[in-house]
Amino acid sequence: MQTDQITAAQEPPAPAIDAVKPPRADPRDWLLLLKPRVISLVVFTGAIGLFIAPGHIGVFAAAIAIFCIALGAGAAGAINMWYDRDIDALMKRTVSRPIPAGRINPEAALDYGIVLSIVSVVLLGMATNLCAAASLAVSIFYYAVIYTMWLKRRTPQNIVIGGGAGAFPAIIGWAAVTGHIGLLPVLLFAIVFFWTPPHFWSLSLYAAKDYAKAGIPMLPVVKGAKHTRLNVLVYAVILLLVAVSPWPLHLLGPVYGLSALVMSAAFLYFCWGVYADRQDAHGHSLTGDKPARAAFKFSLLYLFIIFAAVAVDRLV
Incomplete structure (x- = not known):
């Protein structure tokens, strides 16, 4: 009994549970995953495209269209952060992002981006028309796959060709009203x-x-x-x-x-x-x-x- 007490006394204390767990994500991290600064620009240019388009769209449908443009852009941003998590961890301006900082699991981020992509495209198609939904789907694919997965790490012309990714919102907004480009x-x-x-x-x-x-x-x-x-x-x-x-x-x-x-x-x-x-x-x-x-x-x-x-x- 005495031996057991001595042995137990000599054992180091068990580490605190919080010390071995990664930092927890809060709602702000899930928002950061959507790249809100980029979304603000995307929403603005998309809204202008919708505003200047000839024809008429109801206030409710217009609000849904803007929401879907923002959601689609954010979804593409989440997939971008999932794919770029290795290089984000090496760069000063990106090392504190939710995935490299360990606050969000990469697989969860990918699922998040895919689900939001699907929701944004389907909802836009239901609220407006097929042309707008197809344009949004192409813009998400362009940024998440063509730019992020193909161009960014392969060519110094990544920004030139990839520039199309952020240029779609005005087209999507216009198409939401007119049904064409x-x-x-x-x-x-x-x-x-x-x-x-x-x-x-x-x-x-x-x-x-x-x-x-x-x-x-x-x-x-x-x-x-x-x-x-x-x-x-x-x-x-x-x-x-x-x-x-x-x-x-x-x-x-x-x-x-x-x-x-x-x-x-x-x-x-x-x-x-x-x-x-x-x-x-x-x-x-x-x-x-x-x-x-x-x-x-x-x-x-x-x-x-x-x-x-x-x-x-x-x-x-």
Whole structure:
């Protein structure tokens, strides 16, 4: 008996249960899995597409359409986080995401994304029409499979080709009202498509070390900073031409046209700053990539103003 007591006394205390359990997910983690910042932009551009479409849609159906666009975008984001959990764990700006941080099980995240994808597409089809539902399904597949699983880790053109993933909402919103796809939503798609490279490449210039560490072939990692700066400028020029085009094509009026011209010229100015940034012999910034950071921040304002101008132009 005494021996048993001594042995028991010498045994280390059992670890607390909480010490061996991973942190618990709370509702905010499930929301973060949907990439809410991306959703806000998607909802805005989708709502503009719905607002400017010719024809009529009831308030209830319109609300469901916007909800489904948001839900579909979030579902694609959840699948993206499930697939990218290995590289997210290596990058500073993504290491605290719910899956790499251990707060959400990867399999649960995948199930979550798949279920929300199906619900969003089916619900949109029931509330509006097949064209809108099919467009949403294609956008989810584009982001979750074509961009995330195929392009992102294989080519420095991942952002260029993958830019289509975030460009669908205006088309989906338009289709929800009309049941078809017109030229104007295609041009709005093109605006987001050509906006994406200078937007993301500006970010990748000052996050290049993170991308290199994770093995993602972003343009600065594969082709170097100097080549990336030139491409930022080239795509900003293309974007200016595309953004202004609805005006001379008489799809939108002077309120939009002048807004697009001013904002695109301003964005081009910021992108010129990226190109002309003081660099060392290897093309690396001597200013801490301040112009790239400024261009990235302005790019967010740019897209908001451009799409807001579309709505205002239709109102007046």
